[in-house]
Amino acid sequence: xxxxxxxxxxxxxxxxxxxxxxxxxxxxxxxxxxxxxxxxxxxxxxxxxxxxxxxxxxxxxxxxxxxxxxxxxxxxxxxxxxxxxxxxxxxxxxxxxxxxxxxxxxxxxxxxxxxxxxxxxxxxxxxxxxxxxxxxxxxxxxxxxxxxxxxxxxxxxxxxxxxxxxxxxxxxxxxxxxxxxxxxxxxxxxxxxxxxxxxxxxxxxxxxxxxxxxxxxxxxxxxxxxxxxxxxxxxxxxxxxxxxxxxxxxxxxxxxxxxxxxxxxxxxxxxxxxxxxxxxxxxxxxxxxxxxxxxxxxxxxxxxxxxxxxxxxxxxxxxxxxxxxxxxxxxxxxxxxxxxxxxxxxxxxxxxxxxxxxxxxxxxxxxxxxxxxxxxxxxxxxxxxxxxxxxxxxxxxxxxxxxxxxxxxxxxxxxxxxxxxxxxxxxxxxxxxxxxxxxxxxxxxxxxxxxxxxxxxxxxxxxxxxxxxxxxxxxxxxxxxxxxxxxxxxxxxxxxxxxxxxxxxxxxxxxxxxxxxxxxxxxxxxxxxxxxxxxxxxxxxxxxxxxxxxxxxxxxxxxxxxxxxxxxxxxxxxxxxxxxxxxxxxxxxxxxxxxxxxxxxxxxxxxxxxxxxxxxxxxxxxxxxxxx
Numbered sequence: 001x002x003x004x005x006x007x008x009x010x011x012x013x014x015x016x017x018x019x020x021x022x023x024x025x026x027x028x029x030x031x032x033x034x035x036x037x038x039x040x041x042x043x044x045x046x047x048x049x050x051x052x053x054x055x056x057x058x059x060x061x062x063x064x065x066x067x068x069x070x071x072x073x074x075x076x077x078x079x080x081x082x083x084x085x086x087x088x089x090x091x092x093x094x095x096x097x098x099x100x101x102x103x104x105x106x107x108x109x110x111x112x113x114x115x116x117x118x119x120x121x122x123x124x125x126x127x128x129x130x131x132x133x134x135x136x137x138x139x140x141x142x143x144x145x146x147x148x149x150x151x152x153x154x155x156x157x158x159x160x161x162x163x164x165x166x167x168x169x170x171x172x173x174x175x176x177x178x179x180x181x182x183x184x185x186x187x188x189x190x191x192x193x194x195x196x197x198x199x200x201x202x203x204x205x206x207x208x209x210x211x212x213x214x215x216x217x218x219x220x221x222x223x224x225x226x227x228x229x230x231x232x233x234x235x236x237x238x239x240x241x242x243x244x245x246x247x248x249x250x251x252x253x254x255x256x257x258x259x260x261x262x263x264x265x266x267x268x269x270x271x272x273x274x275x276x277x278x279x280x281x282x283x284x285x286x287x288x289x290x291x292x293x294x295x296x297x298x299x300x301x302x303x304x305x306x307x308x309x310x311x312x313x314x315x316x317x318x319x320x321x322x323x324x325x326x327x328x329x330x331x332x333x334x335x336x337x338x339x340x341x342x343x344x345x346x347x348x349x350x351x352x353x354x355x356x357x358x359x360x361x362x363x364x365x366x367x368x369x370x371x372x373x374x375x376x377x378x379x380x381x382x383x384x385x386x387x388x389x390x391x392x393x394x395x396x397x398x399x400x401x402x403x404x405x406x407x408x409x410x411x412x413x414x415x416x417x418x419x420x421x422x423x424x425x426x427x428x429x430x431x432x433x434x435x436x437x438x439x440x441x442x443x444x445x446x447x448x449x450x451x452x453x454x455x456x457x458x459x460x461x462x463x464x465x466x467x468x469x470x471x472x473x474x475x476x477x478x479x480x481x482x483x484x485x486x487x488x489x490x491x492x493x494x495x496x497x498x499x500x501x502x503x504x505x506x507x508x509x510x511x512x513x514x515x516x517x518x519x520x521x522x523x524x525x526x527x528x529x530x531x532x533x534x535x536x537x538x539x540x541x542x543x544x545x546x547x548x549x550x551x552x553x554x555x556x557x558x559x560x561x562x563x564x565x566x567x568x569x570x571x572x573x574x575x576x577x578x579x580x581x582x583x584x585x586x587x588x589x590x591x592x593x594x595x596x597x598x599x600x601x602x603x604x605x606x607x608x609x610x611x612x613x614x615x616x617x618x619x620x621x622x623x624x625x626x627x628x
Contacts, residue, residue, distance in 0.1 A: 021099065024203040026051070027179075030210050032294075037258050037385060038064060040210055044184060044201055051081070051184065051203065055211045056176050057382065059165060062141075063106075065158040067186060075146060075154040076198065077191035080107040082120065082183030083172045084202070093181055099202055103183060104134065104172040108144030108158040111192045115142035115160060117171075125194055134171065138163055148555060152477065177208035215297075239367065239390045242267075248277055255391060257372060263385070265370070269393055272354065273334065274362055278347040278372060283340055284384065285375040286347040289316070290360035294369055294388035300327065300360050301371065304338030304347040307378040311336035311347070345374075365394045407465035411458050412553050418454030419486070419546025420573065422447050427543055428581060432588070445497060452494045459487050479552040482545055489542045496535065501528040547574060 026042040033041040038052040047068065054062040069075040082105035084093070093099070100120050108115040116137055122130035142160040164174040174180050181204055185197040242255040242265075251266035262281040265288075267274060278288045289301025296316050303324075304311040313330045317323045336349040353364045362368055367390045373383040426447035433440035462483070524530040551567050558565035 021183075022201045023094075024201065026182075026203045026205040027209050030214075032214075035064060035066075037260065037387070038062065040214065042203060042205075044203065045199070049184070049186065049199075051182070053205075053207075055214075056164060056207050059163050060140075060161050061164060061174065061207065062161045063159070065184060067156040069154045069156070069189075071152050072148065072154050073189060075110075075189055076156055076187045077111065077189060078107060078109045078187035078194055079144060079156060079158040080105050080183070080185040080187075080197070081158065081160075082106075082185070083174060084181035084183060085172045086175065086179065086181055087173055093202075093204075099181065099183055105183065105185075106139065106142070106158070106160050106162065107131075107194065108142070108160075109194060110144055110146055110156065113144055115139065115144050115158065117162075119171075131194065136166065136171070138166060148477075175207070178206060180205050180207070215295075242391055242393075242395075248279060251275065251277060253393075255389070257389070258385060258387065261374075261385075263372070263374065265372070267393060269353070269364060272352055272364070274351050274353050274364075274393065276349050276351065280345045280347075280374050281343070282374070283343055283345055284377055285380050286338065286345055287371075287373040287383070288347055288349070289314075289371045290362055291369045291371045291388060292360065294371065294390070296371060296373075296386070297323075299371055301373075302333065302336050302347065302349050303380070304336070304345075305378070305380050306338055306340055306345065307380070309338075311338050311349070363393075365392065367392055407461055408557060411461040411465065412550075412557060414454050414461065415458040415483075415553065416550055418451045418458060418490075419543070419550055420570070422451040422454060423539075423543050423546055424577060426451065427539060430539075431581070432584065434588070448490075448494055448497060452490045455487055455490050459483060477556070479549065479556055482549050482552070486542060486545055486549060489538060489545075493535070493538055493542065496531070496538075499531075500535075501526075501531050 024042060024044055026040075030040045030042050033039055033052045034050075035041070035052050037054075039054045041050050041052040043050050049068075050066050052064040052066065063081060065079050065081050067076055067079060082100070082103045084099050084103045088102075101122065103120045105118045105120055106115065107118050117134045117139060119132055119134050121132065124130040125132075140161045144156070144158045147155045147157075162174075164176060166173070181202055183200070183202050185200040188195060188198045240255060242253045246252055246254040246266045246268070247264075248254065248266045250268070252268035254264050254266045257263040257265050257278075264279045266277040266279065269275075276288070278286050280286055283306070285303065285305050285307070287301045287303040289299045291299035297318060299316045300313060301316055302311060302313050313327045313333050313336070315325045315327055317325060332352040334350040334352065336347070339346045339348070351362055353362050369388060369390045371386070371388045373386040375381060376384040426444050429436070429440050429443045429447065433444075436443070524533045550570055554565050554567040554570060558567075
């Protein structure tokens, strides 16, 4: 009895300890976000988990939770950001405060890419009183994505925009001014549905206090970076590298400013003139300017307003509209235009470099601090996106990998011709060779040879593109190794095809000629049968690896160049192709079945006398011969 009491006490103690959470003071520990779309971030788990957010815009707040895993096996199956009700629970919170029950949360499931608001009525998943989806789903821009990197690491991102005070008063409200308590949780790896979390914690955040401190150039205690400006304040802009080639005609370099919606800055230096273009994958007003510290106040910017058809240089003395003053003397700005075409907005300008006397001078060498902004639409009002970055216009070392986007696109296209068209066609022709009995072998050989040549060219293009990159490690991703295996395999398959043994001559009267295996798998016996079996197995195996390789390549391309993956369209193509093959096979089987039934009917009719004359078969009697 005593031991039982001790055990119960121990279990209660363990449960109490496990229910405690670690608090992070985001108001004191915030820094400028490393995500260009966000204002601030705080580290929740060093090297693993960070939370990013924007200053509140009216009644909404943009949030992003980012998890970094060393491998896919460690990547979470779900992420969650929760909201503790500080209006109903006015007491002081601590690590032992029960935070989960009664809170709301945004939960993103990786398996089905589903992000929803949940009520946390209990610790178990339940449609009523446990963890359950809320009736009113008001999130916008809610996504959860996983990206594989070349080094094997996996990044999982939960992104959403939420209302501070929901129209449904039963949901948890957030404060713009005052302390909020946010909860976070990381799901275990490999789960297809919502389950028990692997890690959890909480953070306290005063949105208004962080916004005010950031306005004064301050950041949290975790901030250790930032270059000092002339007045001793910190430069909050990140230092970045541009790509050595531009996808926009007429420009030499580019930098990916943000990914959603995509925004890129393109530039080229011609003598003492900077030709620049800010390209935005949406229709909105755009602003691009020069700053001393990465902040808006005190900067100069070119603002293009599509609704008015004007581009003007402004002094941004304040964040209010009254503080945005047009600059009359714009000698350094040679020209500026704003264009919209096909849903894309481009702000183009030409500006003199190294002009003495300007408040903010753009230099041809060394770091320049640029700021940018994009509106919600063409009407000039509060911006939807903004940020800053520092870049040296004369260098582009860090962007070498991005400059070969076209080469890797060509690599993927050629590989797709090999393993999504030529190789499946070779297998299909062999499988349905009875439809083209005299020419199938020539089509089959031609398709296999084309698969080999396409694969060889794709590998050469990939090696050529990667060989000029200084920051790339070769064969650090399964995609690289599978590609090498496919090249070796298809080379063997083609060479082995021309070494096919001749048809074995058999005595039709020998017993072995009539030997048959009763099992579903006939084991190869002759050299030709062994060759045929290995040829089949190798071909089907490589086709499977080729399908994986295309899907893997599409995912890598999308992650490396911040574009939408077309892998779902590829799988749709595979599904349609397989469906057509299976349908054709069933049709052939049905036609063969009808043909057999017809032959059997003819045979029965012949035996019953349908084919004899006058019914003479009834008078037939056995004939006996006397051989003596």
